[in-house]
Amino acid sequence: MDQKVFYIKTFGCQMNVRDSEIMAQSLAVHGYIEGMDIEGADLIILNTCSIRAKAEQKVMSMLGYLRKNKKNKPHLKICVAGCVAQQEGRKIISKMGHVDLIIGTQNIYDIGELLEKVCKEGPQVATGLDDKYDIPNLIPHLSPLTPGSSTNTVPFRKFVTIMQGCNNYCTYCVVPHTRGRERSRNSSDIIDEVEVLVEGGVKEITLLGQNVNSYGKTNSVNPLTEGYSFARLLRQVSETKGLRRLRFTTSNPKDLTDELIHCFEDVKNLCPQFHLPVQAGSDSVLQRMNRKYTVQQYLELVDKLRRCCPEIALTTDIIVGFPGESDQDFEGTMNLLENVQFHGSFSFKYSDRPGTRAITFTEKVDESVKSERLARFQARQDEISLKRNSEYIGQTKTVMVEDSSEKGVKSRTDTNHIVHLPISASLKAGDFLDVTIIHAGQHSLRGKM
Numbered sequence: 001m002d003q004k005v006f007y008i009k010t011f012g013c014q015m016n017v018r019d020s021e022i023m024a025q026s027l028a029v030h031g032y033i034e035g036m037d038i039e040g041a042d043l044i045i046l047n048t049c050s051i052r053a054k055a056e057q058k059v060m061s062m063l064g065y066l067r068k069n070k071k072n073k074p075h076l077k078i079c080v081a082g083c084v085a086q087q088e089g090r091k092i093i094s095k096m097g098h099v100d101l102i103i104g105t106q107n108i109y110d111i112g113e114l115l116e117k118v119c120k121e122g123p124q125v126a127t128g129l130d131d132k133y134d135i136p137n138l139i140p141h142l143s144p145l146t147p148g149s150s151t152n153t154v155p156f157r158k159f160v161t162i163m164q165g166c167n168n169y170c171t172y173c174v175v176p177h178t179r180g181r182e183r184s185r186n187s188s189d190i191i192d193e194v195e196v197l198v199e200g201g202v203k204e205i206t207l208l209g210q211n212v213n214s215y216g217k218t219n220s221v222n223p224l225t226e227g228y229s230f231a232r233l234l235r236q237v238s239e240t241k242g243l244r245r246l247r248f249t250t251s252n253p254k255d256l257t258d259e260l261i262h263c264f265e266d267v268k269n270l271c272p273q274f275h276l277p278v279q280a281g282s283d284s285v286l287q288r289m290n291r292k293y294t295v296q297q298y299l300e301l302v303d304k305l306r307r308c309c310p311e312i313a314l315t316t317d318i319i320v321g322f323p324g325e326s327d328q329d330f331e332g333t334m335n336l337l338e339n340v341q342f343h344g345s346f347s348f349k350y351s352d353r354p355g356t357r358a359i360t361f362t363e364k365v366d367e368s369v370k371s372e373r374l375a376r377f378q379a380r381q382d383e384i385s386l387k388r389n390s391e392y393i394g395q396t397k398t399v400m401v402e403d404s405s406e407k408g409v410k411s412r413t414d415t416n417h418i419v420h421l422p423i424s425a426s427l428k429a430g431d432f433l434d435v436t437i438i439h440a441g442q443h444s445l446r447g448k449m
């Protein structure tokens, strides 16, 4: 069998990172190997994100650029996967005639068979979303075909999907439309997957879901999740022998339980780090976003987390310029930032998305106002991050090496801070060591051995 080379470019969230691994794994079974660049590829897959208009535009412009690659290499196959594929489907092919395969978020497991169909019958679209869909159990690769390739950036750190989809319908969000209804995986499948990974040398696991706190609650498919809270699953996974670090993402504050908060007190390998998206600091905006918590409730959660785990590093997501956000509403967001002093945050200008409720909200905020608000928020967050990071100077921290090259060593603390270290031939990815922090920047730290 002649071996074909594929190249995957992944956009968007960790969910897509894991899905790209799954496609790589399925393709390996069909005789493909993973290459390092677009130029050498016989198959290019764009695993796309549709969370904001900009993310979608990026994909479209990259597809436009690939047109000439296909002209120079007619046997080249181009595949669009992920959330844009799910949402736009066939429309992508009508705009971009050089695309061969559109593959939705629940169809990635069939990529090998679908490509065979493409070769025989021409372009294919597979975007079925099934509410009752059971998440296939595919144990990940342990020995990647191509070290350093795009699906294998940090082999000692792996993502394990525990649930897919979302039922929350926040009014700005496409995810319930692109990923379908919420479904939890069998707890025993999750635990098996973690065990296989850790036995194979993985040191750090991140459990993934759009709202991990509702794990096991809304499951029409799997009886094996019954009686399982996310906290119970987390404790069970934490007992995997040899697992050094455990993280999870993401949590909607409305479902954050005391049971989970208490895990930060006594689960030893659970990293003291929590990404808890708040989105806005105004109750009326939160209500129109359909977030189902108030600013006060959010602050109480932060308080509880810090009481259980004083060193916890908190990060969040913020949207500025949601329809109807007044100057006063935005001041609420700035106040919340002052109040909580997040270690870091991801902040975005509100973006209208097809199929969401907020697209119909009429009081849109001017682009220029959104830009001003975003700049103000980010400038203040940068100051706070720098102050927070400076608190680590002089402290000794255990880090895991993620990348070691002639450019330097990149490592990470349990609090999820990047620490740059001087070049060292003796350090390799996956090593743990203690370092002293000697310098703090807004987005990373510098340490010495």
Ligand code: SAH
Residues within 6 Å of the ligand: 051, 052, 172, 173, 174, 209, 210, 211, 250, 251, 252, 277, 279, 317, 318, 319, 348, 349, 350, 351, 352, 353
């Ligand atoms: N499930 C996670 C969020 C996943 S999407 C949660 O509920 O917290 C990641 C982030 O993208 C969101 O937290 C939000 O801040 C941002 N986002 C989502 N839709 C957006 C939109 N239409 N415009 C701007 N930002 C958006």
Ligand code: SF4
Residues within 6 Å of the ligand: 166, 167, 168, 169, 170, 173, 174, 175, 176, 210, 211, 252
């Ligand atoms: Fe989107 Fe809300 Fe679901 Fe998060 S909880 S994925 S923001 S709908």
Ligand code: F3S
Residues within 6 Å of the ligand: 011, 012, 013, 014, 015, 016, 048, 049, 050, 051, 082, 083, 174, 175, 178, 179
């Ligand atoms: Fe983007 Fe889809 Fe993830 S929209 S953020 S890739 S779930």
